[in-house]
Amino acid sequence: MKSLGLSLDHIRDLQGKNSVQMMNDLIDVQGKIDNKINELNKIQSVIMKKVVETSELKVEPHQPVVFKRPKTTFWCSRQAVSCTEEEIAELFGEFYQQLDKLALMDGNQSGYLTDLPNLDSKAYPDASFRVIKESTTNNSGKAMPKIEKPSGDYAVIKVENSTTGVCQGLDELKSFCSKNKIIVTADMWQMNTNSVLTNRGGSEYLWLEFQIVSESNVKSY
Numbered sequence: 753m754k755s756l757g758l759s760l761d762h763i764r765d766l767q768g769k770n771s772v773q774m775m776n777d778l779i780d781v782q783g784k785i786d787n788k789i790n791e792l793n794k795i796q797s798v799i800m801k802k803v804v805e806t807s808e809l810k811v812e813p814h815q816p817v818v819f820k821r822p823k824t825t826f827w828c829s830r831q832a833v834s835c836t837e838e839e840i841a842e843l844f845g846e847f848y849q850q851l852d853k854l855a856l857m858d859g860n861q862s863g864y865l866t867d868l869p870n871l872d873s874k875a876y877p878d879a880s881f882r883v884i885k886e887s888t889t890n891n892s893g894k895a896m897p898k899i900e901k902p903s904g905d906y907a908v909i910k911v912e913n914s915t916t917g918v919c920q921g922l923d924e925l926k927s928f929c930s931k932n933k934i935i936v937t938a939d940m941w942q943m944n945t946n947s948v949l950t951n952r953g954g955s956e957y958l959w960l961e962f963q964i965v966s967e968s969n970v971k972s973y
Contacts, residue, residue, distance in 0.1 A: 756784045796822060797860055797886060813957065814921060816909045816928035821961065823903040824861065826884035827851060827896045834878050840864075847883040850896060860886035862944050863954065865899065869938040871929065871962065873922035877915060881942075906961040907936050910945065913954045918942070921960050929962075936962035 753763050758781070766777055799822070811817055829847040832839045866881040887898055907929055911921030929936060940962060944955040 753781060756781060756788070793825075793887075796824070811908075811910050813910045813912065814924055816907065816925050818934075818964065819906050819908045819961075821901070821903060821906050821963075824901045825887045826861070826865075826899050826901065827887045828865065828899040829883040831880050831882050833880055836877070843881075843883050847885070851885060862886065863958065864942040866940040866942055867938060868922075868940045871922050871926040871936065871940075873919040873926075876919055876922060884941075901941060902963060905964045906941075907934055907964055908959055908961045910957055910959055913956055913958050918958070918960065925960060925962070934964055935966045936964055939963065 753766075754760065766774055827847075829843050832843045862883075862885045864881045865884050866876070866879050868876060868879050882899070884899065887896075907925055909921045909925045909928075911917040928934070940960055942954075943959040943961060945957045945959060946955050
């Protein structure tokens, strides 16, 4: 409480109040904590944008690499049953109608979370997925589910935003992981490289990102 700007006298007063009075003051303290968290989330978002911009300059399409990624929290849609064009369009429209009207243009990270064990390109067209959007902006007043992308090393590849491009990238990333004895999770974070969304509800290029659970000595960017 002292770190939030409360004086020692105020803190002592809280300890001496009855439960109702204490509850009201603690709710005010919780509001201050939420404001601090929001400020830090905004700072984290700015840092992540710079990280993505730097990554964009370093990596050519279809060049597998290992990147460090920070923890990021996303709003998420319901889970769709397949990656067909129709399913993507329907879920994308439904999701962004639930968010704030400006969320589509706020420049924060967005993309899809796809369930894809073993980097299996053949399973990609029928894989289930969710639309995701970094959760720093939502003034719609609607309750939305969230999902967390853990911090850590990720096996990453930049690909064209098409089924062919994604499948080719998956095969290349799988070969890279096999060669370097890298084991990854089944979650594919399919992230837009920028906020200019052109087709399939995404940017012209995508990052395909799989969190690494064990690896040999591979350089991380």
